[in-house]
Amino acid sequence: MRTDDEAGPPAAVELTLAGPAAGGACVAHRDDATWFVRGGLPGERVMARQTGAKGRGRIRFADVVEVLTPSADRVVPPCPAAGRCGGCDLQHVAYGAQLRWKSQVLADQLQRIGRISTIGSVPVHEAVVVEAVPLPGRPDGLGWRTRLALSTDEAGRPCFHGRHSDELVAVPGCVVTVPELQAGFAGRWAPGRRLAWALGEQGAVVDGEPAGSAAPVAVPGWTVGPTVVRQAAGCSWLGAVGGFWQAHAAAPDVLVDAVRRALAPASGDSVIDLYCGVGLFAGALGAEVGEGGSALAVEGDRRAARLARRNLADLPQARVVQADVQRWVAKGGSRALATADVVVLDPPRAGAGAAVVSAVAAAGRARAVAYVACDGGSLARDAAMLGQHGWELSGLRAFDLFGMSHHVEAVATFRRS
Numbered sequence: 001m002r003t004d005d006e007a008g009p010p011a012a013v014e015l016t017l018a019g020p021a022a023g024g025a026c027v028a029h030r031d032d033a034t035w036f037v038r039g040g041l042p043g044e045r046v047m048a049r050q051t052g053a054k055g056r057g058r059i060r061f062a063d064v065v066e067v068l069t070p071s072a073d074r075v076v077p078p079c080p081a082a083g084r085c086g087g088c089d090l091q092h093v094a095y096g097a098q099l100r101w102k103s104q105v106l107a108d109q110l111q112r113i114g115r116i117s118t119i120g121s122v123p124v125h126e127a128v129v130v131e132a133v134p135l136p137g138r139p140d141g142l143g144w145r146t147r148l149a150l151s152t153d154e155a156g157r158p159c160f161h162g163r164h165s166d167e168l169v170a171v172p173g174c175v176v177t178v179p180e181l182q183a184g185f186a187g188r189w190a191p192g193r194r195l196a197w198a199l200g201e202q203g204a205v206v207d208g209e210p211a212g213s214a215a216p217v218a219v220p221g222w223t224v225g226p227t228v229v230r231q232a233a234g235c236s237w238l239g240a241v242g243g244f245w246q247a248h249a250a251a252p253d254v255l256v257d258a259v260r261r262a263l264a265p266a267s268g269d270s271v272i273d274l275y276c277g278v279g280l281f282a283g284a285l286g287a288e289v290g291e292g293g294s295a296l297a298v299e300g301d302r303r304a305a306r307l308a309r310r311n312l313a314d315l316p317q318a319r320v321v322q323a324d325v326q327r328w329v330a331k332g333g334s335r336a337l338a339t340a341d342v343v344v345l346d347p348p349r350a351g352a353g354a355a356v357v358s359a360v361a362a363a364g365r366a367r368a369v370a371y372v373a374c375d376g377g378s379l380a381r382d383a384a385m386l387g388q389h390g391w392e393l394s395g396l397r398a399f400d401l402f403g404m405s406h407h408v409e410a411v412a413t414f415r416r417s
C-alpha cells in the first residue's frame with residue numbers, strides 16, 4: 001500500500017485559463033471546482049499542478065508546469081529566479097499586458113466587492129486604467145525598488161523568500177531593484193541575518209534586524225544605520241531604513257500629486273492624514289494650507305510617528321498623534337474629523353475597516369476624501385461602506401508602482417453623493 005509520502009505530488013491536469021483574478025492567478029473551471037492558477041495568462045491552455053484547496057475542494061490552487069498553447073503576451077521572465085523567488089509573479093507577462101491585467105482585476109474588485117458600476121459617469125471597466133510610471137533610462141516595470149527586506153543564508157548570501165515556503169532563495173541581483181542597490185547582491189554579509197536596504201540621498205544604507213543593530217557590510221560606499229534621508233515633493237524626509245516608505249522611486253511624488261489633485265487643498269483648510277507614516281501627505285498638504293490652516297497626522301507605529309514629528313517640525317500648523325487609528329477615532333478623533341475640510345487615508349493592505357470608514361464618512365464638513373490603496377479588494381470593501389454612508393467614488397487614478405508583480409496602487413476620490 002502506498003503511503004502519502006510515496007504518493008508524491010499530485011498529477012498535473014489540463015486547464016484552459018480565463019481572466020485574471022486577484023493575487024496574480026488566472027481563473028479556470030474543471031471538475032466542478034474553480035481553480036486559481038499561477039504562472040499562466042488569460043486564454044492559455046496549460047498543464048498545472050494543484051498546490052492547495054479549500055471549500056471542500058470547490059476552490060483549488062495550482063501552478064502552471066507546462067504551457068500547451070502560449071498567449072501572445074507571454075514573455076521570457078527577465079529574472080532567472082522568477083517562479084522560485086516569491087517576489088514577482090507577473091514576470092512571464094509582457095509589460096503592456098501586465099497593465100491591462102491589473103486594470104481588469106481592480107475594476108472587477110470595485111464592481112464585485114464594492115458594487116460600483118460607474119466612476120463619475122464612466123463605466124468602471126473603462127474608468128480604471130492602471131498607468132505606467134516610467135523611470136528615465138530603465139526598462140518598463142524594472143529597476144524601480146528603493147527599499148528591500150532580505151535574509152542572508154548560511155553562506156551570507158542575500159536571499160529572498162521562496163514562493164510557497166520559507167525557503168531562502170539566493171539571488172545574484174534583482175531586476176526590479178534600482179541600480180544603486182545592485183552592488184549589495186554581490187556583497188559578503190553575516191550569515192543568518194535579516195537585512196533592510198534603502199536608497200537615500202546619502203546612497204545605499206543597510207540596517208540589521210532589529211532596527212539599529214549594526215549589520216556587517218562589505219560593499220564599498222554603503223553606510224550602516226537605522227535611518228535614511230529621502231527627497232520627495234520638494235522636501236527632505238527622514239525615515240527608518242526598515243520602516244515604511246513608498247518603494248517605487250517615483251511613488252512619493254506621483255502619489256502626492258494625485259492626492260493634491262483629488263483634494264485641491266486651499267489656504268486655511270483643515271487636513272487630516274490617517275495612517276501618515278513619516279508624514280508624507282500631511283507635510284505636502286500642510287504646506288499648502290498655510291499657517292492659517294491645520295494638518296493633523298495620525299500614525300500607529302511609534303518610530304514612524306517620532307520621525308513624522310521631526311519631518312513636520314517646520315510646519316507650525318502640523319501636529320502628529322501616535323495612535324492606532326481605530327482607537328483614536330473612538331477616543332475623540334471623530335471630533336477632529338468633524339472640522340476637517342479634506343481627509344487622506346492610506347491604510348495598510350487590510351484596509352481601514354468599518355469603524356474608521358464610518359468615522360471618516362461622518363466628517364460633516366469634509367469636501368472630499370482621498371483614499372490611497374495598495375489593495376484593490378480592501379479599497380472596494382471600504383468604498384462600499386463609504387457608499388452606504390452617502391459618499392460616492394468620483395475619481396480614481398491607479399499606478400503601476402509594483403512592476404512585475406500583481407500589486408497596484410490607487411488613489412480614489414470620494415465626494416458626497
Ligand SMILES: C[S@@+](CC[C@H](N)C(=O)[O-])C[C@H]1O[C@@H](n2cnc3c(N)ncnc32)[C@H](O)[C@@H]1O
Nearest residue numbers: 244275276277280299300301324325346347348
Ligand atoms: C501604507 S502605509 C502609508 C504611510 C504614508 N501615508 C506614506 O505614504 O508614506 C500605512 C501606515 O499605516 C500605519 N498603520 C498600520 N496600521 C495602523 C493602525 N491601525 N493605526 C495607525 N497606523 C497604522 C503603518 O505603520 C504605516 O506607516
